[in-house]
Amino acid sequence: MDSIEAPSPPFQSPSRSSQQLHFYLAVDRPQFKMETVVELLGVLGRRQWLPIVVCCSSRDELDAVCSSLSTLPYISLAALYSDVAERERSMVLEKFRQATTNWNQKLNSAVEEGLEESETGKDEKKSHLVVVTDVCLPLLSSGESCLSARVLINYELPTKKETYTRRITTCLASGGIVINMVVGGEVTTLKSLEESSSVVIAEMPINISEIL
Template sequence: MAIDPFEAFSPPSHSSSHFSQQRHFYVAVDRLQFKMETLVGLLDVAGRRPSLPMVVCCSSRDELDSVCSAVSNLHYISLASLYSDLAEADRSLILEKFRQTTSRWSQKFSSLSEEKCEAEKVGEKSHMIVVTDACLPLLASGESPLSAHVLINYEIPTKKETYMRRMTTCSASDGILINMVVGGEVVTLKSIEESSGLVIAEMPINISEIL
């Protein structure tokens, strides 16, 4: 991970009133070829929290497939994906299972100390959905938001409206949002930050510090 590109990245002093308990972070990756490796490293730590509900947002189906392939070897994460040609019954089942996970997380595990909170010890996998923008929950059609504790923007959206839609449909009101940024995407994320009134801080080296 490299953070030098963000030396001039100065967040505004105010935050959005909507979802004000959410925390927004960025991880700067110095080369594109290290991006997937960085994601897997983050999930290798976060995914060990039992019943932790996580969402990874991608801009394209190709990236979704790449993420699913890379994460499939992390056996303590239960993995699902939402994509355009998924059968409606399968989509409903994935959303329902994830709602059950968010319920378990809030009721049982969010207050456990770190040393007691590895998925392998308590027999509860974390749960992750990988989704493209075209397949985000449709709140206007009656679908419930995913309410994930951790939302990772593997690909930074080019528009503020897309970022905000990911935030409201995928993240819990007190959730953690992590933006993965490579090179010139710094400018894009800074623009989103300034236009939306959010504060996007540098993520600690150890993700467990913010979980």
């Protein structure tokens, strides 16, 4: 994980609030991008029940991400793509929303420590991750709910403000964290998104898992 010229000052860790946080994670070369996201999720994915969404711009990238992440044993992985059956889509969305409920209960100390395995199975305790393309984001206008993920990873940085905003609106919970994967040639795009979206995109802190 290498550094690029920061569009914003270094991040100062706040207390947990409803404010969404936007970060970038610099990758020196495109060929290191997959390795970097696997490394990142190797850290974040160990948090029980953590709901994560990874957004891709294309089906090819979605397939590549799913293939690379499928070996991580502590993540329950699902994908939403254009030709997924409606019933399967509904099941993926429902399971993910249950994960967000479990995560919120955990944050609110409503989940007791030391739950018996019979009460909460191993699969339910895993972090839950959905990989999705832009064309398959939840349709809020059709009655689908926001995924309300705690973490949104933009594996492919959108070039338009509208796409960036739609990903956040349909995927991220209040107080959630956005992590933008950025290679060297995308610095200008990142700065443009920051300015047009009126958000501060700071360099991702090393202790990212501590501010979830």
